[in-house]
Amino acid sequence: MSGIVVVFDFDKTIIDIDSDNWVVDELGFTDLFNQLLPTMPWNSLMDKMMMELHSKGVTIEEIEEVLHRIPIHPRVIPAIKAAHALGCDLRIVSDANMFFIETILEHLKIKEYFSEINTNPGYVEEGRLRILPYHDFNKAPHGCCGLCPPNMCKGLIIDRIQDSFSQDDDKKIIYLGDGAGDYCPSLRLKQRDFMMPRKNFPVWDLICKDPSLLKAEIHGWTDGEELEQVLLQLISQISMEKDALFMSSDCKTQTLLISAHEPLPKVLHVRP
Numbered sequence: 001m002s003g004i005v006v007v008f009d010f011d012k013t014i015i016d017i018d019s020d021n022w023v024v025d026e027l028g029f030t031d032l033f034n035q036l037l038p039t040m041p042w043n044s045l046m047d048k049m050m051m052e053l054h055s056k057g058v059t060i061e062e063i064e065e066v067l068h069r070i071p072i073h074p075r076v077i078p079a080i081k082a083a084h085a086l087g088c089d090l091r092i093v094s095d096a097n098m099f100f101i102e103t104i105l106e107h108l109k110i111k112e113y114f115s116e117i118n119t120n121p122g123y124v125e126e127g128r129l130r131i132l133p134y135h136d137f138n139k140a141p142h143g144c145c146g147l148c149p150p151n152m153c154k155g156l157i158i159d160r161i162q163d164s165f166s167q168d169d170d171k172k173i174i175y176l177g178d179g180a181g182d183y184c185p186s187l188r189l190k191q192r193d194f195m196m197p198r199k200n201f202p203v204w205d206l207i208c209k210d211p212s213l214l215k216a217e218i219h220g221w222t223d224g225e226e227l228e229q230v231l232l233q234l235i236s237q238i239s240m241e242k243d244a245l246f247m248s249s250d251c252k253t254q255t256l257l258i259s260a261h262e263p264l265p266k267v268l269h270v271r272p
């Protein structure tokens, strides 16, 4: 393992659009969706829309067929496979839902590259699709920065991922996202981590207001091609730093930077 955890947002990061809008639009339910949107939270509306689809005779197979046609940039899958081959632990944190994400990842044959998918529950119940909130906001509000929707705080999910790392393991997170919901987790990243916001998308605009609020290093990207370049460059840079064997040209002291194989000290001073 490389000691790198790559956390991907899903909509407009792995795929190139919002999966919720894609399904509603492709099945011809845009007007009803827009009419109901001011009346309820997005996540509750998606559950209601799935009920509407079912009552109008749209089948699960038809929803799957629409999901199989979802647009994705051609460099995203190679980027995911390369990051995995380099030993990174890949995870998803998304405000879409499990049914849409699993259907798309299985169709693209890339589900197995991810060790964890954190998203809203989505499952078939008596022939209709149910979409439920990740946090049960009727029980207790998650109470974070105020920017996250009531059903999901991605910041809390990042906290949980960071808490799962053992103390002496200096794992680094690379977080990729586009939306306003990706801002809260970006504030939780540590100095050793990396934030990859999609340029000129909501998370980018929020970060640009005051970049000093982030402890992590910021690396923007515009499309799948740049996502691949920036991500693989960061992984190779982090891996090189970890495994570096640096011999100082100073003849009195040679400094060996030893790789992160634990009980060895990180820096050894060797007298010639």
Ligand SMILES: Cc1ncc(C[n+]2csc(CCOP(=O)(O)O)c2C)c(N)n1
Pocket: 009, 010, 011, 012, 018, 019, 020, 021, 042, 093, 094, 095, 096, 179, 180, 181
């Ligand atoms: C102004 C405005 N109203 C509502 C929404 C809600 N919304 C739109 S797409 C989506 C799924 C995001 O999935 P992922 O986390 O994978 O990007 C959600 C929750 C929004 N983003 N902006």
Ligand SMILES: [Mg+2]
Pocket: 009, 010, 011, 012, 013, 177, 178, 179
């Ligand atoms: Mg997104």
